[in-house]
Amino acid sequence: MNIVISGGGTGGHIYPALALIKEIKRHEPDSRVLYIGTERGLEAEIVPKEGIPFESVYITGFKRSLSFENVKTIARFLKATRRAKRLIREFKPDVVVGTGGYVCGPVVYAASTLGIPTLIHEQNVIPGLTNKFLSRYTERVAVTFSGSASYFPRAKTIVTGNPRATEVARADGCVGLASLSVPPGKKYVLIVGGSRGAKAINEAVIDMASSLSGYPDYHFIYVTGEVHYEKTLEAIRGTGGIPENMTVRPFIYNMPEVLAGIDLIVNRAGASFLAEITALGLPSILIPSPYVTNNHQEKNARWLEEQGAARVILEPQLNGAALLVEIDTVLRDDGRVQAMRRAAKALGQPEAATLVYNELKMIARA
Ligand SMILES: CC(=O)N[C@H]1[C@@H](OP(=O)(O)OP(=O)(O)OC[C@H]2O[C@@H](n3ccc(=O)[nH]c3=O)[C@H](O)[C@@H]2O)O[C@H](CO)[C@@H](O)[C@@H]1O
Numbered sequence: 001m002n003i004v005i006s007g008g009g010t011g012g013h014i015y016p017a018l019a020l021i022k023e024i025k026r027h028e029p030d031s032r033v034l035y036i037g038t039e040r041g042l043e044a045e046i047v048p049k050e051g052i053p054f055e056s057v058y059i060t061g062f063k064r065s066l067s068f069e070n071v072k073t074i075a076r077f078l079k080a081t082r083r084a085k086r087l088i089r090e091f092k093p094d095v096v097v098g099t100g101g102y103v104c105g106p107v108v109y110a111a112s113t114l115g116i117p118t119l120i121h122e123q124n125v126i127p128g129l130t131n132k133f134l135s136r137y138t139e140r141v142a143v144t145f146s147g148s149a150s151y152f153p154r155a156k157t158i159v160t161g162n163p164r165a166t167e168v169a170r171a172d173g174c175v176g177l178a179s180l181s182v183p184p185g186k187k188y189v190l191i192v193g194g195s196r197g198a199k200a201i202n203e204a205v206i207d208m209a210s211s212l213s214g215y216p217d218y219h220f221i222y223v224t225g226e227v228h229y230e231k232t233l234e235a236i237r238g239t240g241g242i243p244e245n246m247t248v249r250p251f252i253y254n255m256p257e258v259l260a261g262i263d264l265i266v267n268r269a270g271a272s273f274l275a276e277i278t279a280l281g282l283p284s285i286l287i288p289s290p291y292v293t294n295n296h297q298e299k300n301a302r303w304l305e306e307q308g309a310a311r312v313i314l315e316p317q318l319n320g321a322a323l324l325v326e327i328d329t330v331l332r333d334d335g336r337v338q339a340m341r342r343a344a345k346a347l348g349q350p351e352a353a354t355l356v357y358n359e360l361k362m363i364a365r366a
Pocket residue numbers: 010011012013015016100123124164192193194195196223250251252253254255256268269270271272273274276289291292296297
């Protein structure tokens with residue numbers, strides 16, 4: 001099966017696409033893939049690193065309010081659609097897939113006008129604007145949560161979960177920990193602020209850094225986000241140096257393996273991360289971003305919390321001391337850890353990539 005795939009802006013839209021590509025290659029090693037993204041999104045860096053052919057179109061997102069910028073965006077959409085059509089005609093895919101973010105608008109739309117079967121994947125309970133628009137034109141809409149099915153045409157919508165769950169469920173945690181050279185025999189806490197890093201989480205970590213030496217049984221793996229790395233590192237050094245039980249990274253490229261090796265994650269509540277956490281049955285402390293459409297991250301986080309899989313801290317209550325108390329409250333109680341593990345695992349959908357692949361087989365041009 002030859003496939004054009006598009007999704008981008010942030011990791012939450014890119015990694016489900018990459019997981020799906022891995023699943024297709026597992027079944028059909030000779031399949032050809034072309035990824036279409038934007039030069040400004042994280043995909044321009046992540047996708048070529050994976051050895052996947054990458055082309056870009058120029059497009060920006062629509063503003064939800066009335067704005068002259070939207071007129072410019074329509075012009076960009078039309079131009080990007082023409083370029084996407086050219087790329088698709090040259091590549092001759094059997095199927096075209098979009099995994100969200102505004103870049104898949106022109107790509108999936110172009111494919112549908114060329115009569116090529118298309119599928120879109122939605123990671124969140126509340127769908128993004130682009131996917132809502134595209135669902136009128138696609139053959140299939142694959143959703144992660146049954147709760148989002150009502151936003152899409154019923155006849156073409158299927159609940160699959162997020163393909164990234166499958167990739168993570170197959171990962172080897174020992175390889176992940178070894179890649180970070182962390183000391184053996186500790187309880188490992190990963191702290192990360194979604195795919196781009198989060199200022200509020202970084203401030204809390206800087207705030208608690210000087211207290212971490214009091215927790216020698218724990219090892220903290222801390223991901224700052226690429227753009228915040230230098231400044232955050234400098235701020236931690238200013239609090240008395242990088243604690244011995246802390247490993248700091250700007251970004252982790254082998255996240256599935258690292259997730260499979262840790263005991264607890266502190267994170268935003270983006271949908272792809274949550275699919276990964278539940279596929280593994282990983283206890284979590286979630287600090288939802290308040291800066292997202294319809295406050296959807298808090299809804300994501302509360303969903304895990306209600307099942308007993310996660311603890312939630314809202315940004316106004318976040319500081320170093322509060323975060324450290326939460327981490328210790330979970331980790332020092334094995335019974336609590338086991339209960340959170342079971343609750344998280346019960347929500348996982350580790351077969352997601354296979355379900356999406358099966359749908360693609362059904363709609364792809366023979
Ligand atoms: C601010 C914003 O708009 N956030 C949205 C964005 O979040 P964001 O892009 O942060 O997405 P998620 O938290 O859902 O997923 C991040 C992805 O990046 C990967 N990763 C992250 C850090 C790292 O160092 N290495 C790495 O590989 C994770 O494993 C995961 O696959 O998309 C999500 C999915 O549509 C939405 O639910 C979020 O609300």
